[in-house]
Amino acid sequence: MRTHSSEPRRARRALGAGAALVAVGLALAGCAGEPASDDGPVTLEFWTWSLKEADPAAQAIVEQYEKENPGVTIKLSEVGGTPETSSKLLAADRADEAPDVVQVEYRALPSLVTAGVVRDITEDVAPNRDAVADNIWALSTLGDQVYGVPQDIGPMMLTYRTDLFEKYGVEPPATWADYAEAAEKIHAADPDVYLASFSATQVEFFAAQAAQAGAQWWGTDGDAWSVGIDSDASLETADYWQDLVERDLLTVEPLLTPEWNAKVNDGKILSWAAAAWAPSVIYSVAPDTAGKWASIPLPQWTPGDASVPFLGGSTYLVPEKSEHAEEAAKFAAWLGASDEGSKLLLTLDLYPGGNAGREATLSNDPPRLMPQQKDFYEVADQIIDDTTIPVVWGPNVNVATNAFGDALNEAALGGTSFRDVYGTTQTAVVADLEKSGYTVENP
Structure with a gap:
């Protein structure tokens, strides 16, 4: 594992995030129930969308675990994305019909923990703590309590068309200032071509x-929440994107629509700032462009500062009312953190959070989208080391999502203020927290 010098800004953020999560962890420290005890065979109901029942690779993983743990059967139940899964889990908890293992995105975990439907599995996963890096465990840890086992991670990267960057004489951007210059140069060379699309609904x-850029949309201090969606650092990013949109340097449209897919195939959209999972998504819609792409670290706000957060990824949690909580936690730890399990996740085209799976990527072939980029996983591994900015999600992410995405899209299309959208979202999130009984202290 590489080591890096500790910069003051990183240290402040790490400390702030740790404090921000302690309040939630302490408030819920006594919520975990006693593990179930079973004398006979156990069937674990697993809600997931990554391990699809019809996928031979997923079945092979399940069968391997069942072979190593006689008497345990894993029942895969395919569910929708995080919003649907979260609402189903809350309903199942109320009905005392909770499953045993549930996959959710990291951003959903705080709201489920504060709702009291997630088990503290700190002791269960203690033997596996050294098998996952601290910055990855942090994604599913609140205070000192672990509430989930990391499945996959999203080291942030910029994936771009190498051939068309060369055609337009554009260097891969190292900073967001470079990114803006690249957008201007590309669109000036061909008004039908854009560096990227602006998809307003991508709240995460x-x-x-x-x-x-130095902001945190949610945080806590003691037992009070803070909300920084309209903080100065956050609004600076709003200004940055509004400038690009107003100058018609980005095309305003959502991702992965038939129109977006066609433009990617036709070389009209040349990059996507996302994470290491982006190449597989692009390949799924534009396989004929394989060999023409590369991925590099995300552009920097401050030149020389490579610090980034993770983007996306999921965790395995154990519901509070699981009837087989001890066995469920053991399975989750095996799948996400053990050497064997985290390596097997690679067969699902995931970027595993476990150290063994992560190390195994270094000997993997690069993604099919860029077979020529032999150092893809080395670049991604370095980015993971640089992922030192924790994003603290609040208990009402859904409120921010509903208030933000459509309004920002309307502002982008109508030429109205992005700052107003951030401010309106701030007001809605604060009001919802206060209505729900939380103390809110704004920065």
Whole structure:
């Protein structure tokens, strides 16, 4: 594992995030129930969308675990994305019909923990703590309590068309200032071509952008929450994107629509700032462009500061009312953190959070989108080391999502203020927290 010098800004952020999560962890420290005890065979119901029942690779993983743990059967139940899964889990908890293992995105965990439906599995996963890096465990840890086992991670990267960058004489951007210059140069060379699309509904991306610039959309101090969606650092990122949109240097449209897919295939959209999972998504919609792409670290807000947050990824949690909580935690730890399990996750085209799976990527072939980029996983591994900015998610992410995405899209299309959208979202999030009984102290 590489080591890096500790910069003051990183240290402040890490300390702040740790304090921000302690309040939630302490408030819920006594919530975990006693583990179930079973004398006979156990069937674990696993809600997931990564391990699809019809996928032979997923079945092979399940069968391997069942072979090593006689008497345990894993029942895969395919569910929708995080919003649908979270609402189903809350309903199942109320009905005392909770599953045993549930996959959710990291951003959903705080709201489920504060709702009291997630088990503290700190002791269960203690033997596996050294098998996952601290900055990855942090994604599913609140205070000192672990509430989930990391499945996959999203080291942030910029994936771009190497051939068309060369055609337009554009260097890969190292900073966001470079990114703006590249957007201007490309669009000036061909008005039908854009560096990227502006997809306003990607709330998680904009929160990560704000964090990279020094803001935190949620945080806690003691038992009080703070909300920084309209903080100065956050609004600076709003100004940055509004400038690019107003100058018609980005095309305003959502990702992965038929129109977006066609433009990617036709070389009209040349990059995507996302994470290491982006190449597989692009390949799924534009396989004929394989060999023409590369991925590099995300552009920097401050030149020389490579600090970034993770973007996306999921965790395995054990519901509070699981009837087989001890066995469920053991399975989750095996799948996400053991050497064997984290390596097997690679067969699902995931970027595993476990050290063994992460190390195994270094000997993997690069993604099919860029077979020529032999150092893809080395670049991604370095980015993981540089991922030192924690993004703190609050208990009402859904409120921010609903208030932000559509309004920002309307502002982008209508030429109205992005800052107003951030401010309106701030007001809605604060009001919801106060209505729910939380103490809110704004920065």
